Amino acid sequence: MxxxxxxxxxxxxxxxxxxxxxxxxxxxxxxxxxxxxxxxxxxxxxxxxxxxxxxxxxxxxxxxxxxxxxxxxxxxxxxxxxxxxxxxxxxxxxxxxxxxxxxxxxxxxxxxxxxxxxxxxxxxxxxxxxxxxxxxxxxxxxGDPRARPLDFEYRVPFDYGRVRVDQGFGGRFSHSDAQNFYAIDFALPEGTPVLAARGGTVMQVESDFQRAGLDREHYGGRANFIRILHEDGSMALYAHLKPEGVEVRVGQQVRQGQRIALSGNTGYSTAPHLHFAVQANGGMRLEAIPFRMFGALGELKFAREDPAPPR
The missing domain is CATH 2.60.40 (Immunoglobulin-like)
Structure with a gap:
């Protein structure tokens, strides 16, 4: 898994x-x-x-x-x-x-x-x-804790097609904290093109991390990733990207559907996948927020393992 x-x-x-x-x-x-x-x-x-x-x-x-x-x-x-x-x-x-x-x-x-x-x-x-x-x-x-994220129709962050979700909202393996509760892990082969689920400004990138494993001390919070700031102050996180797989730069404006990276298996991870979350600054604390996502057949429905996010 x-x-x-x-x-x-x-x-x-x-x-x-x-x-x-x-x-x-x-x-x-x-x-x-x-x-x-x-x-x-x-x-x-x-x-x-x-x-x-x-x-x-x-x-x-x-x-x-x-x-x-x-x-x-x-x-x-x-x-x-x-x-x-x-x-x-x-x-x-x-x-x-x-x-x-x-x-x-x-x-x-x-x-x-x-x-x-x-x-x-x-x-x-x-x-x-x-x-x-x-x-x-x-x-x-x-982020700015005064931001008020709006309801938005996010697109699937890769080309449309069948894909497995290995961990959804409230996943007990690693989606039980406030920063990850509303995150989705898509099982994508390494090197799959990652597309922007929503347009915005590239705020942060990391592409030099090479390794993956389950040692929290060494890999917890470590991965290649892109953070994109949206106009309403929310931020999308695309993580566990392929080494040198980031294809955008800090400050760049990207549009919805634009190719931004290649998926990978870096950081605290068991296998290649794309970790996607929408986050907001809750006051010196990052918090994942619910989002709606659409594919070729309409809105995706993600299962929730835990009933409520942590406080």
Whole structure:
């Protein structure tokens, strides 16, 4: 039986400022100038006499939102910059707060528009006469929780014909969580052309993952996939694609029925298949939503194994 999981495929990624260096870490330096103003830079100061201290922040590949910290004299300003072609919600928190007061109180979330930036927080010293330090953690998730998905007639995401559904709504193998409850696993031979079930903007792609298996620690949430943002703010996920099988790029506009990829067997999967779901941002939480899908003979009726999605 072909079944798989793609629920954790999202930008639910942690970005940390001033933490010990993890993989894919970038380095920054902090020092004071002649007037005592703290300076941040991506290179050490030219003056060798400056007392520069370095730190790192994690910037995982593919994450569209990065944090910038600016010293405004009276406070530090933390800004989130989004390079994605769609909105991304971020949540900021402080892992360390020595003699500082964040405004607003943290944790706090903001929606960063496509290609835009938002000041997420300002960090003020409690006592300016004393040293201060902080560490900021950020989570990011695609989509805008204010979006209201509309009823839409999705087409089957491959050429019409007979196909087996190996796991439907509420499937106990891997469709029991909120991100996957309303997902469908279509049993497709590897290399089958995948078509856009609905038009939209390509928001995220992954095509370099090579392996498949049932070890959750190694393969859970890992797969080649495409995420397409629709005009109503919902997002379609096409997962377990063939290595190098993605045929679209981030930011590309695609139309319904357009070829976008080749099906495969990557990530947490037992055999070749296409995992399809429509998701929405429920507030720093991806949630699969019900959808209607049509083929050559009309609307498809998917069986539901569990009675209701998780809360």
């Amino acid at each position: 072909n079944r798989g999981r793609a629920g954790s495929i999202a930008w639910l990624a942690l970005v940390a400022l001033a933490l010990p260096p993890p993989a894919e870490a970038a380095r920054f330096w902090r020092w004071k100038d002649g007037q005592g103003t703290t300076i941040y830079g991506d290179r050490p100061p030219a003056d060798p006499a400056a007392d520069a201290r370095s730190g790192t922040f994690r910037r995982p590949p593919g994450d569209p939102v990065v944090l910038h910290v600016r010293d405004r004299g009276s406070h530090y300003e933390i800004t989130a910059f989004n390079s994605a072609p769609g909105p991304v919600q971020v949540q900021l928190d402080l892992a360390r707060a020595d003699n500082v007061r964040p405004v607003p109180a943290l944790p706090a979330s903001q929606v960063v528009p496509a290609g835009g930036s938002v000041v997420v927080a300002r960090i003020y010293p409690v006592d300016p006469r004393l040293p201060n330090a902080f560490e900021a953690n950020m989570l990011q998730l695609p």
